[in-house]
Amino acid sequence: MINLRDAGATWWENASKLKRRSLVVSLVVFIYALPFLNNPLINTPGSMFESVLFYPIGMFVLLSLGLNIVVGKSGLLDLGFVAFFAIGAYTMGVLGTRTNLNFWEILPIAMGLAMLSGVLLGAPALRLRGDYLAIVTLGFGEIVRIVAVNEEFIGGARGIAGIPTPPDLFGMKFEILNPKPYYWLLVTMTLLVYWAVRRMAVRRPGRAWDAIRQDDDVAQLMGVPTFKYKVWAFVLGAAVGGAGGCLYASQILSIVPDQFSLNVSILVLACVVFGGIGNPFGVMVGAAILAYLPERIRFLTQPRQLVFGIVLVLIMNLRPDGLLPRKKREKFESEMK
């Protein structure tokens, strides 16, 4: 089978600066222009295309990028990522309805709270390895949801309604019936995160995470404070999750605990694995496809989930390392283990 990843990587490595720039620019323009390409060829019969672009597609792309820092970069299996998404959304919900703070003021608070809970969870849990970490994070995700159900102060099972939209930006109005500005804001946030992740990957933190993922003990022998970097991976992932949640809440305007179930964690993880664990670009492509497909085939109604499942199993069989796996040489990691 032709290897798209390697073919693409080779093209990229040999392309001139101009070619690379034009590709990046056209790709970015295409992504921003997607809401206008609402035609029967690509749109999603059964749901509003622009709305689907924001959620699930855009949102899962952002969340997967965040989880990839944890699972893909530092190799920590986190099954409770939805917790940070929920914390971001609830921060927006509570502060948006009870204070005069607007979206832009709440966003950093939401990210901060998500990061704080990342430390609180990470500090004890990251001393555990492998399966134990997975179980503890899974528990954390459930605890956050259950607390939300039982805590009347944050709306209990009824959740929070009447969450305000973000204030106008560059003359654009954020309205529930006009998802475009939300989508553009989400794309902008995602591109910023992608850029930051790429920068980090080639610097000391990236090297440290690579080392930790490949051999924690040996990384320590090299002088890498592995625990500190694992907590950082967790915290950065949490910040992305929190930001996503905050924006999500300000778009759908009412939230209930059930939106933050284990399913979300699993789906985001599936996006990461499907796209190519550890490769941020692959992860974004994977998440976009995985979130788009069920909406695209919504007209199938009954057999929709079945078709989706079959496609997933087929692709994972054809490409066990994901659609666009990380660098070729890093494949040796799994073979060695």
Next chain:
Amino acid sequence: MRLEVKNLSVYYGKIEALKGISIVVDQGEIVTLIGANGAGKTTTLKTISGLRPVTSGEIIFDGVNINDIPAYERADLGISQAPEGRGIFPGMTVLENLEMGKYNRKTRKQEMSEDLARVYELFPRLKERASQAGGTLSGGEQQMLAIGRALMARPKVLLLDEPSMGLAPMMIQNIFNIITEINKQGVTILLVEQNAQQALSRAHRAYVLEIGKITKEAKAKDLLNDPHVKSAYLGTGAHEIF
């Protein structure tokens, strides 16, 4: 430089892997610790480098008790280890592996290229393979890489965990020649080995470790002729045991 292990005990859960061992390594020496599989050799090195906590006893480096210093800071003090088996980063290139060896040193470019040159001189093979993934190297090359990477940190003492494990006889000779050469360049070495023949003929002093206890301590040359060591670790019987 002086590394001193005093009455060191280390447990894995309820299993006492080291039962109060004492070892001294002085500046410029090659000291070897020989012992059978499961004797506690790896545990000793992991405890010295900080990967295993001390249950009781002391690790003293240059006169300071380092029991509570975390592993990642011990690299900074000048303790460097080439871990057992394939202790390299398989998904990083040879060059990246070597650079990781300097992770903790706020290195000037100058120092980096000097040390790379030094490692490449010792291991020309690594230079040829600089951009190849660590995981694609042969067993011997991986061992070279592990040792070279440990040298990048400019260690005061180099801990080697069974560098000959799983290597062909030619490659074993080669590795031990290089270890001797590294020592001649002024690096103190604590060498853990099952290959007692090679280790004893290269080292200055030696300890015999048996089920968590030091049972003998002597000049390495003397142990080569020791009847107990001969029957247990050298000669024909040895091949069958290990």
